[in-house]
Amino acid sequence: MKSRLEDLVSTLQAASSLEDLQVVTEALRDHYEVAHTVYHWVNSVGERFGAGTYSAEWVDRYLEKDYLRTDPVIFGCFQRFTPVIWKELDWSSKAARAMLQDAQQHGLGNQGFTIPIRGPNGQFALFTMNATADDDAWETFVDENTRDLMIVAHELNKKALEFENWGQDLQSPSLSPRELSAMTCLAKGMNRAQSAAELNISEHTLRVYIESARHKLGAMNTTHAVARALSTGIIIV
Amino acid sequence: MKSRLEDLVSTLQAASSLEDLQVVTEALRDHYEVAHTVYHWVNSVGERFGAGTYSAEWVDRYLEKDYLRTDPVIFGCFQRFTPVIWKELDWSSKAARAMLQDAQQHGLGNQGFTIPIRGPNGQFALFTMNATADDDAWETFVDENTRDLMIVAHELNKKALEFENWGQDLQSPSLSPRELSAMTCLAKGMNRAQSAAELNISEHTLRVYIESARHKLGAMNTTHAVARALSTGIIIV
DNA sequence: ATTACCATCCCCATAAATAGCGAGGGTATA
DNA sequence: TATACCCTCGCTATTTATGGGGATGGTAAT
Known part of the structure; x- marks a missing residue:
């Protein structure tokens, strides 16, 4: 048996x-x-x-x-x-x-x-x-x-x-440490002001990271970028 | 052994x-x-x-x-x-x-x-x-x-x-079908206008779903709500 | 039969995010 | 030594999202 x-x-x-x-x-x-x-x-x-x-x-x-x-x-x-x-x-x-x-x-x-x-x-x-x-x-x-x-x-x-080649087509782009941190803050529910404070940078700088991450991730907006970052596993909340 | x-x-x-x-x-x-x-x-x-x-x-x-x-x-x-x-x-x-x-x-x-x-x-x-x-x-x-x-x-x-009593206190809230659809659209990168069009509802109605989902998920904002929906697995993109 | 939740619609005011223009110095790697 | 990112900062205008207040009819369960 x-x-x-x-x-x-x-x-x-x-x-x-x-x-x-x-x-x-x-x-x-x-x-x-x-x-x-x-x-x-x-x-x-x-x-x-x-x-x-x-x-x-x-x-x-x-x-x-x-x-x-x-x-x-x-x-x-x-x-x-x-x-x-x-x-x-x-x-x-x-x-x-x-x-x-x-x-x-x-x-x-x-x-x-x-x-x-x-x-x-x-x-x-x-x-x-x-x-x-x-x-x-x-x-x-x-x-x-x-x-x-x-x-x-x-x-x-x-x-x-x-x-089904699960995960094959999803090759995740590499974000810089600051970009990852920015995405993580947003995924935790912080807004831009809070996230900037958390990372000790100006809100403008934070925005640059978000924009940069968004382009790398091919995302239409911030929510989309965070969603992609999460579902490809490059950030974990 | x-x-x-x-x-x-x-x-x-x-x-x-x-x-x-x-x-x-x-x-x-x-x-x-x-x-x-x-x-x-x-x-x-x-x-x-x-x-x-x-x-x-x-x-x-x-x-x-x-x-x-x-x-x-x-x-x-x-x-x-x-x-x-x-x-x-x-x-x-x-x-x-x-x-x-x-x-x-x-x-x-x-x-x-x-x-x-x-x-x-x-x-x-x-x-x-x-x-x-x-x-x-x-x-x-x-x-x-x-x-x-x-x-x-x-x-x-x-x-x-x-x-840790996982599932007792950390039970993921159940969203209604429309709320789930709304979250899914947002996670795919659509904005409110596009999402509303996708679901064939007014933008206002969509907003009600987003708000409702946000409250159920205990989220601070839309991005947070989508992040939670994704990481708890109640939506998949 | 009442309670609860769902789906759908509307207005208004404010807060927040996005898009465009910038700039400078640092650290790698080819 | 270029070339390419990375990190940091500022201003302005426009678009979008959020937070209140509502309303109606439907379905499901207790």
């Missing part, structure tokens, strides 16, 4: 396309004898990347019904660091229970386990195992396999980022 | 204070026979949370010299998903090399390995192993231990989040 997982991880590490990831999710489903295994991104603009064993109908319905905004799994994972057992989430809202019922009519099991994965620049993905089981059996399954599944989830996300 | 790691993880899971984490980092250092083992947050105001075996002098110097802005480890990890071997980072800048030399004079080894860890609301932490070794030996060490160390890093971060 242990060696079998190693094989799966090796296959995963050798994957070179989305189709390969698809195959891996199917192999994982069979290996763990669950109903479904799914990996997908949860971006601001819905779905852009995913591989898994859910039926096309369910995926379509999920998107069509905008379940991303309803699903307690999405919401719960977004606020949590640790993996989540579905049963422990908040299913009190009517919309959530309706979604769960709908899911089961599309072949999903009653139990689920989802690992949140976070990458650079706000990238966020989920790795889910879904099955039909009673609460105790599912908890045992999760206890026994969480660590392995975390490794699998990590490798899946690594590959997905590779395939 | 394997069982020893399990013991460490168990100790970690039973930890109930920052001091306990400190003890764990020391035990990890001894177990892996490295020079240093460190876990810390990389947040707005430098250090707010950390445990590790670096000398107080080095930590003070690091903060005093503002090495957070220089350190290629910070920058590299912030842009990457996968763990990082220090040698593979960009040390071409003079400031970076000076920092490295300074570090070695404060008892750090020449090799390092750092795992980036991301939690909800933009939380970002690093787990680092540091040692004196040649390149090959270090690479071997990393290859053999990455998975275990990832688990350790995960458990450390879990505990750190617990201790």
Whole structure:
């Protein structure tokens, strides 16, 4: 069993396309004898990347019904660091229970386990195992396999980022120390007067830094410049 | 050796204070026979949370010299998903090399390995192993231990989040869809007129969303609001 | 059924940011 | 020794953002 997982991880590490990831999710489903295994991104603009064993109908319905905004799994994972057992989430809202019922009519099991994965620049993905089981059996399954599944989830996300060239196109320009400080002050909410005072320079000088940083970052205005500085990681607030 | 790691993880899971984490980092250092083992947050105001075996002098110097802005480890990890071997980072800048030399004079080894860890609301932490070794030996060490160390890093971060009640008081406020759209437009560099046009609303209405978002985010101005929205991950540009 | 929040619109006055013109001395690097 | 940044400072005019005050109708949850 242990060696079998190693094989799966090796296959995963050798994957070179989305189709390969698809195959891996199917192999994982069979290996763990669950109903479904799914990996997908949860971006601001819905779905852009995913591989898994859910039926096309369910995926379509999920998107069509905008379940991303309803699903307690999405919401719960977004606020949590640790993996989540579905049963422990908040299913009190009517919309959530309706979604769960709908899911089961599309072949999903009653139990689920989802690992949140976070990458650079706000990238966020989920790795889910879904099955039909009673609460105790599912908890045992999760206890026994969480660590392995975390490794699998990590490798899946690594590959997905590779395939999508996440962060490749974003080559960050280098700002001077003063420019970085200026951007940081602004990102902290200081206005120009406060920032200038903080850096012990005239407000005019500060302005020069801001302008300079803005041009280097190819930004339309200060807010844009700070946004770019933050999302490329050249400043951290 | 394997069982020893399990013991460490168990100790970690039973930890109930920052001091306990400190003890764990020391035990990890001894177990892996490295020079240093460190876990810390990389947040707005430098250090707010950390445990590790670096000398107080080095930590003070690091903060005093503002090495957070220089350190290629910070920058590299912030842009990457996968763990990082220090040698593979960009040390071409003079400031970076000076920092490295300074570090070695404060008892750090020449090799390092750092795992980036991301939690909800933009939380970002690093787990680092540091040692004196040649390149090959270090690479071997990393290859053999990455998975275990990832688990350790995960458990450390879990505990750190617990201790700091991350998500309790620091829960990112939920913005309405329109507020999120407004923030996103601004983060993309549009001004109010352009954003309003993009969303097909009057400029005044847009302003109401911005104001509302600003209050929810506890921000001083628009730039600050966008910065917070970005760094907590509630919008992605 | 009431409370809360959402989406949408308007006016006015003030504060702040942007755009344009400058200038000088310092430190690298090619 | 040029060339290229980096850091620092000033003035003026225009454009934009912010902070108050409002109002209406809708949806969702308790």
